[in-house]
Amino acid sequence: MKDEGARRQRIxxxxxxxxxxxxxxxxxxxxxxxxxxxVAAGRVGVIESKLTxxxxxxxxxxxxxxxxEAAQTAAITTAEAVLGQxxxxxxxGPRVRIREMDLRPGGKVQIKVSCSVGLSDLPLLxxxxxxxxxxxxxSVVDRYRSGST
Numbered sequence: 001m002k003d004e005g006a007r008r009q010r011i012x013x014x015x016x017x018x019x020x021x022x023x024x025x026x027x028x029x030x031x032x033x034x035x036x037x038x039v040a041a042g043r044v045g046v047i048e049s050k051l052t053x054x055x056x057x058x059x060x061x062x063x064x065x066x067x068x069e070a071a072q073t074a075a076i077t078t079a080e081a082v083l084g085q086x087x088x089x090x091x092x093g094p095r096v097r098i099r100e101m102d103l104r105p106g107g108k109v110q111i112k113v114s115c116s117v118g119l120s121d122l123p124l125l126x127x128x129x130x131x132x133x134x135x136x137x138x139s140v141v142d143r144y145r146s147g148s149t
Contacts, residue, residue, distance in 0.1 A: 040119055047088055048133050051113045054082040055137035058096060059111040063141045068101055071109065079113050090115035091130050103141055110138040 058079035062071040079096045088094070100110040114134035 043119070044117060044131060044133055047115060047117050048135060050083065050086045050088045051094075051115055051133060051135035052137065053086065054079045054088075054094070055111050055113040055135045056139070057082045058113065059109045059137045059139035062098075062101070062109045062111065063103070063139045066103055068103065071101060071103060072098060075109070075111055079111070083113075083115070088115060089118075091118050092116055099136070100138075105141055105143045105145060107141045108138055109141065110136065112136045 058075045061078040062075040065071040065074055075098060076096045079094060083090065083094050095114040097112040097114070098110070099112055100108055102108055112134055114132055116130040116132050118130045120129060
């Protein structure tokens with residue numbers, strides 16, 4: 001009877017030897033896809049953070065001017081310069097949209113910066129083309145500013 005129990009144990013062990021290999025073969029592609037998805041999400045998150053920095057700097061730069069034309073030029077130039085320094089590669093270049101421009105003391109300037117992020121270079125995900133990421137920022141014009149700019 002003792003031999004029969006040991007024999008049964010050996011048969012059970014032998015039948016389960018391939019199960020770990022099969023499990024590994026099934027889980028490896030799933031884990032690879034998950035890893036590539038995390039990389040894609042990380043790329044989008046980093047670019048969104050950089051766009052927020054550019055939008056914030058752009059809105060603040062626009063509040064320093066009294067004329068709308070000068071403020072618009074400053075907003076666009078600043079956003080492009082910041083994105084260039086942060087090495088953000090937007091497909092087709094960044095888009096700067098002025099949502100609100102009230103240059104009176106206490107007024108607000110609101111800027112939206114958008115960028116198309118390419119994801120097609122990430123292997124195995126099958127994400128075609130690009131994804132548009134954007135960030136908004138609002139800056140208040142100084143209430144007690146002096147001089148003309």
